[in-house]
Amino acid sequence: MAALIGIEEARRIVLAAARPLGAEEVALEQALGRVLAEDLESGLDVPPFRSSAMDGYAVVAGPGGELRVIGESRAGRPAERRVERGTAVRISTGALVPEGADAVVPIERVEAARSEAVSVPAVQPGANVREAGEDVRAGQVVLRRGAALGPAELGVAASVGRPSLRCARRPRVVVLVTGDELAEPGEPLAPGAIYSSNGFALTGQVARAGASLLRRANVRDAAEATHEALAVALEDADVVIVSGGVSVGPHDHVKPALRELGVEERFWGVALKPGKPTWFGARGARLVFGLPGNPVSAMVTFQLFARPALAALQGADPGATRAEAVLDRAVPRSPGREQAVRCRLTARADGWHAEPTGPQGSHVLTSMLGAAALALVPAGDGELAAGERVAIEMLT
Numbered sequence: 001m002a003a004l005i006g007i008e009e010a011r012r013i014v015l016a017a018a019r020p021l022g023a024e025e026v027a028l029e030q031a032l033g034r035v036l037a038e039d040l041e042s043g044l045d046v047p048p049f050r051s052s053a054m055d056g057y058a059v060v061a062g063p064g065g066e067l068r069v070i071g072e073s074r075a076g077r078p079a080e081r082r083v084e085r086g087t088a089v090r091i092s093t094g095a096l097v098p099e100g101a102d103a104v105v106p107i108e109r110v111e112a113a114r115s116e117a118v119s120v121p122a123v124q125p126g127a128n129v130r131e132a133g134e135d136v137r138a139g140q141v142v143l144r145r146g147a148a149l150g151p152a153e154l155g156v157a158a159s160v161g162r163p164s165l166r167c168a169r170r171p172r173v174v175v176l177v178t179g180d181e182l183a184e185p186g187e188p189l190a191p192g193a194i195y196s197s198n199g200f201a202l203t204g205q206v207a208r209a210g211a212s213l214l215r216r217a218n219v220r221d222a223a224e225a226t227h228e229a230l231a232v233a234l235e236d237a238d239v240v241i242v243s244g245g246v247s248v249g250p251h252d253h254v255k256p257a258l259r260e261l262g263v264e265e266r267f268w269g270v271a272l273k274p275g276k277p278t279w280f281g282a283r284g285a286r287l288v289f290g291l292p293g294n295p296v297s298a299m300v301t302f303q304l305f306a307r308p309a310l311a312a313l314q315g316a317d318p319g320a321t322r323a324e325a326v327l328d329r330a331v332p333r334s335p336g337r338e339q340a341v342r343c344r345l346t347a348r349a350d351g352w353h354a355e356p357t358g359p360q361g362s363h364v365l366t367s368m369l370g371a372a373a374l375a376l377v378p379a380g381d382g383e384l385a386a387g388e389r390v391a392i393e394m395l396t
């Protein structure tokens with residue numbers, strides 16, 4: 001490990017290597033969590049016609065009085081007749097306001113409603129009428145390229161009549177977890193073995209980043225097995241995530257295997273705690289992250305480096321998870337390394353407040369429970385005092 005680089009420098013290197021993948025047409029039903037790869041322009045006004053905001057009577061605005069009821073306009077079934085002064089049409093919420101009418105009197109405000117006549121109070125032009133295009137105008141761009149598609153975005157796309165959207169292809173990810181000590185949950189635990197948590201935590205993070213998991217596999221600490229697993233992963237993955245085995249011990253085979261496979265090292269080692277032994281490289285457009293084995297380090301480095309790459313590959317903003325918070329408790333600084341401190345967040349009048357979840361060892365995975373953000377505490381001496389503002393990385 002030569003001189004360590006900082007978090008921002010490491011992110012810059014990762015993002016420089018992450019070129020957006022192609023796009024594909026995706027049915028709205030499948031598009032939740034995807035990233036939009038087009039500017040979505042509406043071809044129509046929404047609402048498409050002048051409609052009623054209330055159940056009541058469509059009338060010509062004026063002083064009020066007794067009106068003859070000449071028909072009905074229901075949602076989806078417009079009235080056939082024109083409304084003249086002295087007449088009214090019964091109308092439902094969302095129904096087309098008939099020709100001639102320019103106001104709606106709510107049902108609660110009419111008197112002696114009989115089927116053929118109704119008595120209405122004075123009403124202003126435009127009352128309880130929704131004009132065409134009040135929500136969206138024809139020609140308006142309602143969603144921009146790079147937008148994350150959530151429930152509201154899907155609803156708006158449907159409201160302008162789009163059955164499908166052009167979306168960024170999901171990055172295909174293989175997660176490889178290395179270590180002879182690792183057992184799968186459900187298996188018996190041999191002496192010296194531990195249950196593997198990284199495979200599950202990392203595949204969860206992959207899913208949350210909107211990527212598509214091709215495989216999760218456990219790999220023995222052997223040169224050949226490591227080489228083989230990486231070779232197969234590099235055939236079909238856009239991004240390979242390896243945990244553990246990346247250091248320089250006699251049983252760490254990941255870096256030599258990647259070198260043999262032609263994956264070019266872009267950085268090795270970050271001035272970050274936890275997460276110093278982090279490796280990143282590329283072969284063509286394929287990206288490889290060698291993350292530390294310690295469970296917290298693996299999750300932290302995924303969040304700080306792999307997640308922005310997965311966003312950039314989809315054309316989304318890799319910085320969308322950054323914010324700022326006030327530190328509620330003093331945190332000892334680390335002399336040479338920036339720290340990612342797992343924090344609970346509370347919203348107060350002056351913004352987010354962050355409080356460490358508890359002991360912060362890189363093996364204390366329970367420190368991630370309840371953590372809504374990583375507080376990025378700059379390197380230095382002494383402590384960062386309570387009340388100081390820090391950059392935070394939101395966990396999702």
Ligand code: AMP
Pocket residue numbers: 177178179181182194195196197198199243244245246247292293294295
């Ligand atoms: P390594 O990076 O392979 O040297 O591993 C560093 C530490 O992380 C060791 O204590 C490993 O036992 C532990 N570790 C590695 N992989 C996992 C895993 N999948 N789940 C839990 N702990 C792990």
Ligand code: MG
Pocket residue numbers: 178179180221244245293
């Ligand atoms: Mg290991």
